[in-house]
Each structure stands twice: as structure tokens, then as C-alpha cells.
Amino acid sequence: xxxxxxxxxxxxxxxxxxxxxxxxxxxxxxxxxxxxxxxxxxxxxxxxxxxxxxxxxxxxxxxxxxxxxxxxxxxxxxxxxxxxxxxxxxxxxxxxxxxxxxxxxxxxxxxxxxxxxxxxxxxxxxxxxxxxxxxxxxxxxxxxxxxxxxxxxxxxxxxxxxxxxxxxxxxxxxxxxxxxxxxxxxxxxxxxxxxxxxxxxxxxxxxxxxxxxxxxxxxxxxxxxxxxxxxxxxxxxxxxxxxxxxxxxxxxxxxxxxxxxxxxxxxxxxxxxxxxxxxxxxxxxxxxxxxxxxxxxxxxxxxxxxxxxxxxxxxxxxxxxxxxxxxxxxxxxxxxxxxxxxxxxxxxxxxxxxxxxxxxxxxxxxxxxxxxxxxxxxxxxxxxxxxxxxxxxxxxxxxxxxxxxxxxxxxxxxxxxxxxxxxxxxxxxxxx
Numbered sequence: 001x002x003x004x005x006x007x008x009x010x011x012x013x014x015x016x017x018x019x020x021x022x023x024x025x026x027x028x029x030x031x032x033x034x035x036x037x038x039x040x041x042x043x044x045x046x047x048x049x050x051x052x053x054x055x056x057x058x059x060x061x062x063x064x065x066x067x068x069x070x071x072x073x074x075x076x077x078x079x080x081x082x083x084x085x086x087x088x089x090x091x092x093x094x095x096x097x098x099x100x101x102x103x104x105x106x107x108x109x110x111x112x113x114x115x116x117x118x119x120x121x122x123x124x125x126x127x128x129x130x131x132x133x134x135x136x137x138x139x140x141x142x143x144x145x146x147x148x149x150x151x152x153x154x155x156x157x158x159x160x161x162x163x164x165x166x167x168x169x170x171x172x173x174x175x176x177x178x179x180x181x182x183x184x185x186x187x188x189x190x191x192x193x194x195x196x197x198x199x200x201x202x203x204x205x206x207x208x209x210x211x212x213x214x215x216x217x218x219x220x221x222x223x224x225x226x227x228x229x230x231x232x233x234x235x236x237x238x239x240x241x242x243x244x245x246x247x248x249x250x251x252x253x254x255x256x257x258x259x260x261x262x263x264x265x266x267x268x269x270x271x272x273x274x275x276x277x278x279x280x281x282x283x284x285x286x287x288x289x290x291x292x293x294x295x296x297x298x299x300x301x302x303x304x305x306x307x308x309x310x311x312x313x314x315x316x317x318x319x320x321x322x323x324x325x326x327x328x329x330x331x332x333x334x335x336x337x338x339x340x341x342x343x344x345x346x347x348x349x350x351x352x353x354x355x356x357x358x359x360x361x362x363x364x365x366x367x368x369x370x371x372x373x374x375x376x377x378x379x380x381x382x383x384x385x386x387x388x389x390x391x392x393x394x395x396x397x398x399x400x401x402x403x404x405x406x407x408x409x410x411x412x413x414x415x416x417x418x419x420x421x422x423x424x425x426x427x428x429x430x431x432x
Contacts, residue, residue, distance in 0.1 A: 003030045005052055016222055020060035022052060032064040039070055049073055053157055060219065061190035072187065079188045083141055090263050093139035095129065097260055107147060108253030109241035114154030115194045116147055117237060119253070123167035127174035140181060144189055146259045158194035162233065162246065166200035170367060173208050182215050196224045197233040199246070207363040 005022050014024040025033065033055060040049050048054060055069075058076075062068035090097055104124045109117050130136055151159055185193065201209075213221070225232045234247055242248025256264070 003034050005033055005056070006030050020056060020064070022056065025056075029059070029064050032059060032066050032069075036066050036069055039066070040073060043074075045073070045077065049077075057157065057191040061186070061217075072190065076188050083138075088138070088142045088263070093135045093142070095131075096135060096139040097263070105143070106253060106257045107150070107259050108243070109237075109250065110150075110154055111160050111195075111237045111241065114151070114156045116150045116154070116156075116159045117241065118147070118159060118161045119243070120161055120163045122163065122165060122172050123169070125172050127172070127177050130174075130177065133177075133180065136177065137180070137184070140184060143259055144185075144192070148189075148192060150259075156194075158192050160195040160236065161193075161197070162237075163196055163198045164200055164246075165198065165202060165205055168202055168205055170204065170208070170363070175211060178212060179215060182212075186217055186220065191219070193220060193223055195232075195236060197229045197236075198224060198226045199229055199233075201226065204367065207367075 005025055008027040008030060009024045014021075018024045020029065033052075036055055036059060037050060040055070058069045058072050059066075062072060102124050103119070103121055106119050107116055108119055111117055147159055148157070151157060216224075230247065234242070237248070239248045239250075241250055243250050243252055245252075
């Protein structure tokens with residue numbers, strides 16, 4: 001029986017970008033794909049998980065280990081249950097929308113192969129202003145799903161990031177938030193990251209990078225371009241799409257990120273995590289305690305699902321105004337999902353994380369010490385400049401004195417010679 005992703009690839013080794021994709025699979029990789037698809041079908045997952053590109057993303061993320069890939073799909077399905085049927089609105093992540101308008105994370109155009117390009121400026125992000133982790137998770141999930149919908153329209157399944165680190169410092173870095181977002185990206189959006197171009201990296205960031213690097217899997221590390229990032233970026237993104245300040249011909253992209261712009265349009269129906277329009281009236285009038293899931297939504301009938309936020313609120317309040325108690329119950333329900341993300345399997349152990357945290361504290365202390373040493377060095381340099389100026393003045397005076405002394409000595413020497421010549425002439429006349 002011929003596989004739907006066959007026949008086996010028999011050419012030279014494929015590039016890193018083509019590896020593990022359709023038309024570039026080896027015979028063992030095709031066998032792993034067929035096996036995983038059979039197991040996913042047997043568990044009764046929705047059709048989205050049976051898509052060839054979807055299955056191959058999970059297989060590539062786990063190096064075509066069928067068992068690990070299946071566990072990853074099951075975890076992904078449970079994660080999606082946290083947001084099933086939720087209608088995203090501005091009130092869900094109001095403070096982060098402001099961050100988006102500030103230009104911290106903004107979509108602008110696509111690269112040469114159709115990947116959406118996101119411009120990121122971490123120096124504008126202040127973790128101290130994030131008071132609710134749930135808000136950050138909601139925004140990240142909404143943004144990623146909306147961005148990938150744009151990628152899908154271009155025939156792609158990944159995106160690219162231009163990360164401009166100009167002005168970055170440790171006040172823009174938080175290890176817990178970084179670990180949270182990396183876990184979500186690697187575990188629930190596998191193989192979605194296409195390229196990352198890191199520009200204007202300050203020396204301070206190298207300390208943070210040494211902490212972030214162990215959190216990334218090998219495939220993700222290969223997609224991050226630091227050396228020759230500018231050259232590779234210009235080769236990947238056309239000048240017509242790239243902003244002028246990065247070497248392109250395009251003016252700065254719109255102030256309002258097109259990914260979040262629909263949330264500001266009152267005429268546009270709020271969208272759920274899978275970008276399907278959900279009429280709120282239908283939800284309020286529903287008599288059932290479960291939410292209707294469309295066939296194309298990621299759901300498994302054999303998995304116990306969480307009650308979505310919107311449904312939980314309607315059950316508790318009967319469609320009436322939400323009071324503080326309902327909000328608190330809703331918040332606790334979601335907190336379990338966030339805690340699961342924090343406690344999910346990571347590439348480092350808790351002991352290693354503690355060591356990394358201590359290293360970060362040491363780095364902050366080191367940075368403060370370096371700042372004080374820099375101030376001392378600057379003061380010393382100013383004093384040396386004053387000393388050097390005074391020394392130059394003394395040297396100039398000495399040179400002038402030396403020149404005057406040499407002139408006087410030369411005059412005396414000349415007079416002595418003239419006197420000696422006159423004596424010789426007188427002697428010649430007397431004894432001539």
C-alpha cells in the first residue's frame with residue numbers, strides 16, 4: 001500500500017527547511033507517519049489532527065518518534081480545551097493591546113516564500129507591568145492563531161520574526177514569562193517558527209541568551225539567525241516588504257497591528273481561538289451544558305473537556321451580568337490551565353532552572369557592579385585628561401625654555417670663535 005505522503009525521497013540530504021516535509025520523507029519517516037495517523041484515528045481525534053502537514057509537524061518536533069509525537073498531540077488537545085468556544089474581546093487582554101500598539105509585537109507583510117513577518121522590539125516590553133499571567137496566555141494564543149490563519153492563506157504553516165534588540169536591558173527580561181511562552185510555542189505550536197533574525201544585540205543580552213538557550217530545542221535553535229542576521233534577512237524578505245530602517249524600501253507598517261485591529265471594530269464579530277465566528281446569542285440561549293464543537297475544531301471525544309469560560313459564565317449566571325464571585329470562579333478554572341503550562345515537561349529540570357535563576361541574579365549584580373566600575377573609570381579618565389593637559393603645558397614651557405637656552409648658548413659659542421680668530425690674526429701680524 002502506497003502512503004499518501006510517499007514515495008520515499010531518494011535524492012541527496014534535504015535542506016534543514018525541507019527535512020521532514022512532504023516529498024522529502026525517507027522510508028522510515030513515512031512508516032512513522034502512517035503509524036501515527038492510525039493511532040490518532042483510533043483515538044478518535046478531530047480531522048485537523050489527521051491532516052498530513054499537522055501530523056508531520058508533531059513528528060518533526062519529536063524527531064519522528066511515534067510514541068512521543070502521540071503524547072504531544074494528546075497534550076495539545078488538552079491545552080486547546082482550555083480555550084474551546086471562547087470569544088476573545090479587548091477586555092481579555094486590554095493592557096497587552098496597548099503593548100501591541102506601542103510596537104512591541106507587530107505584523108507587517110510576508111517574506112519571499114509567504115511567511116508572515118512579525119517585527120518585535122523587546123526593549124519596549126516591561127514584564128513588571130504584566131500583572132496577570134492568564135492575560136498574557138490569552139493574548140499569545142489569540143495572536144498566534146490569527147497570525148497562522150494569515151500564513152495558511154499564503155500556503156504556509158510558519159512565520160518569521162525580526163527581533164530588534166536595540167535599547168534592551170535586563171528590565172525587559174523575565175525568566176518565568178520567557179519560559180512560559182517558550183513552553184507554549186514549542187509544545188502547542190510545534191514547527192510554527194520559521195525564522196528569527198536577531199538585530200542590534202547588546203552585550204548585556206548575551207547573559208540572558210545563555211539562560212534562554214537551554215530552554216530551546218535543537219530545531220528551534222537552528223532557526224535563530226544571530227551571525228550575519230542582516231544579510232540573511234535581506235535574502236529572505238524582499239525590499240518591497242521590509243521596512244526602510246532595516247534596509248528595505250517599505251515605509252513603517254501601520255500603527256495598529258492588523259492581527260488585533262478586528263478587535264477594535266465593533267462591526268466585526270469576536271473570534272474564538274480557531275478563528276470561527278461564534279454568535280453570542282446562540283450561546284446564551286443554548287440549553288445544553290456542553291459547547292457545540294465543529295468537526296474542524298481540535299477536539300477528542302475520548303478526552304474530558306474543560307468547561308469554556310463563556311459557557312461557565314452562562315451556566316452560573318443564566319446569561320445575566322457577571323458578579324465578582326463568578327469572575328473569581330472563572331479565574332480559578334483557567335488558573336489550572338496556566339499552572340499545567342508552568343509545570344509541563346521542559347528541556348531543563350527544576351534544579352537547573354534554580355541554577356539559571358541564581359545566574360540571572362548574579363548577572364544583575366554584576367551589571368550593577370560594572371556600571372559603578374564604569375563610572376569610576378570615566379572619572380579616572382576625566383582626571384587623566386586634566387593631568388595630560390597640564391603635562392602638555394609643562395612640556396610646551398620646557399620646550400620654549402630649551403629653545404631659548406640653546407639660542408643663547410649658540411650665540412656665546414659664536415662670539416668665542418670670533419674672538420679666537422681675531423687673536424690668531426693679531427698674532428700673525430706681530431710675528432709676521
